[in-house]
Amino acid sequence: MNFSITEENYIKAIYHLQQADGNVTTNELAAELNTKAASVTDMLKKLKAKKLVNYEKYQGFRLSSEGKKIALGVIRKHRLWEYFLVEKLQFGWDEVHEVAEELEHISSKKLIDKLDAFLDYPKFDPHGDPIPDSNGKMAAQKQINLIDLPLNEAAEIVSVGSQSTELLELLKHKHLGIGTTIEIKKRFAFDHSMEVKIKGQSAFIISQQLAQALFVRPL
Amino acid sequence: MNFSITEENYIKAIYHLQQADGNVTTNELAAELNTKAASVTDMLKKLKAKKLVNYEKYQGFRLSSEGKKIALGVIRKHRLWEYFLVEKLQFGWDEVHEVAEELEHISSKKLIDKLDAFLDYPKFDPHGDPIPDSNGKMAAQKQINLIDLPLNEAAEIVSVGSQSTELLELLKHKHLGIGTTIEIKKRFAFDHSMEVKIKGQSAFIISQQLAQALFVRPL
DNA sequence: AATAAAATTTAGACAAATCTAAAAATTATT
DNA sequence: AATAATTTTTAGATTTGTCTAAATTTTATT
Structure with missing residues (x-):
């Protein structure tokens, strides 16, 4: 079909x-x-x-379950192409979506499986979303909002809630990005800001708004 | 448009x-x-x-000249994708055409220019056809039949006349392929066979039929 | 429970790309 | 030059995906 x-x-x-x-x-x-x-x-x-x-x-x-299979196939293609665009062609992860919307409809199964191998079977796309394998299985995302991460528990940033340039600017300044390992050291009830620590850096404070824009996967 | x-x-x-x-x-x-x-x-x-x-x-x-511009843009995409499929994804050069027929319609100009850079600006696709640059200019193919190559003049094999498995089998056996540098050492009038030499190998004989299936670009 | 509001479906129309069958124009043949 | 054969175009229909406007069903409100 x-x-x-x-x-x-x-x-x-x-x-x-x-x-x-x-x-x-x-x-x-x-x-x-x-x-x-x-x-x-x-x-x-x-x-x-x-x-x-x-x-x-x-x-x-x-x-239906057949429909779900089709959906996962398209999502697999979309996310693999996004990974390719960012990792190989040096696109920014905020500019790949539209192109991937087109590429996801290329029909060759062989193409996508070879692309998967070429990329070395990535498990997550540049936005932190899991990539289904060729059987439609994908890592349980279990991605939670940084707000909800327990204290002193390391987690990896896997996606961001928005693609705005303002957010990207802030992330860049704080050296935060997809893949960064982060840990919450302290919460401040007054403004819901929190002190966080990135591996190999000293701790700093981030606002409630920023924390809400970050999704993480506990390690 | x-x-x-x-x-x-x-x-x-x-x-x-x-x-x-x-x-x-x-x-x-x-x-x-x-x-x-x-x-x-x-x-x-x-x-x-x-x-x-x-x-x-x-x-x-x-x-029209506008129409030609569009045509060259599509051909550029088609041939760059073919090159990508063969060089990066390990497709055989006889199985890339159909996939490239789909990929050539992906519209992003940025994508194709970044792909071009990623592939290091190839000048010819896996079938030996020239790839237009981003302004629509391409190398004059000047590809000639091996039959017509002058004696003792080195040339590069740039395309083959057919995609039959029989031909591919023969080429493989003789270590001939796209990119091979070849030279004619002697012609035999009786059956139009010819003695040829590949760089770094001893000379051997190929038939008229085989020579006619090979297209070369003089170096 | 009756009525109003909102959501959903149907009916009929339209644009893109295709087709078959018939008409018109061109080219070839006598 | 007239007729036959071929090529090309037109006319009208079909399919896919869309739309507007009207009709129907469900949900919410009084």
């Missing part, structure tokens, strides 16, 4: 929405895809006919 | 046909694209409206 770019985009969007929500609604999906509810209904009928989605009129929907 | 995948495929096909023929006809193009003459006519009206093609009803057509 081969699917159109449009179908793949619908499937991927449903996957992301149902991760958060469980059941997905027509309006939600229309908003996600910048399209109209009527178009979503039309496409859902098609996807249902292809057994990629469990859908009953007016009842919302979710991916 | 951005063009659809279909439009790009038409433009590329017209480019290749007019290299050989000068003026291109509707039926020719329909055959090249495995489509029907009526579809070609429809698309030509569109391409004419976009000033990519000089076309008058029943008179045949060719690309």
Whole structure:
């Protein structure tokens, strides 16, 4: 079975929405895809006919297990290409998304498996999201907000909540980035700021706002 | 201006046909694209409206200079991706074409220029065809049939006339391939076979049929 | 429980790219 | 030069994905 770019985009969007929500609604999906509810209904009928989605009129929907497989395949491609763009072509990790949106629809399985090998089977993309392997399995992300990391527990920064240049500027200044190992040394209740420590550096203070923008994976 | 995948495929096909023929006809193009003459006519009206093609009803057509620019951009992408697939991902040069047919439609200019840099600005693709630079300029191919190479003049093998496994088998056995430097030492009029020499090896004989399948660029 | 509001679906239309069958133009043949 | 054969174009239909506007269903509110 081969699917159109449009179908793949619908499937991927449903996957992301149902991760958060469980059941997905027509309006939600229309908003996600910048399209109209009527178009979503039309496409859902098609996807249902292809057994990629469990859908009953007016009842919302979710991916079938076959649909989930397709979604993971597209996500695998997206994230591997992002990794390639950043690690090999020197793109900034804030400018790869759009290009990967195109590359993720290249259909050759052989291509993506060879790319995976060339990149040495990376487990996380440049935004810290896990990359599914060729069977669709991926590391449990278990990524938590830095705010929620227990005291004195080392964790790796795996993603950031926004791509704004302001945030990137601040991260650069503090030498924080994807892959940095970080630990919380003390919390200050007054303003929810916290003292943190990066491996091999002396401790410093970060604000609540910044901590909320950082997602980490406990080591 | 951005063009659809279909439009790009038409433009590329017209480019290749007019290299050989000068003026291109509707039926020719329909055959090249495995489509029907009526579809070609429809698309030509569109391409004419976009000033990519000089076309008058029943008179045949060719690309405008704007059209040629688009064609060279697509060809640049196609050949750079082929080079990437062979050199970095270890594809065989006989299995990259289809994948490159998809990759050539990825639109990011930044991507292709960074890929070019990553590959160290290759001048020829794995089939020996020249790769246009980011301004659309490419090396004059000046590729000639090995049959026509003057005696004792070194040349580099740049492409092969067919992709058959039989030919590949023979080339492998004789240690011949894209990039090999070769020289003709003697010709035998009886069967048009020739004695050739590869750098650092002793001379051997190849048949007329094999020589005709090899294209070289004099050094 | 009745009605209002919101969400969803249907009906019908449109643009892109394609096709078949018929018409028109060109080219070849007698 | 007239007719036949070929090529090309037009006309009208089809498919995919989209839209607007109207109809239907569900959910919320009184």
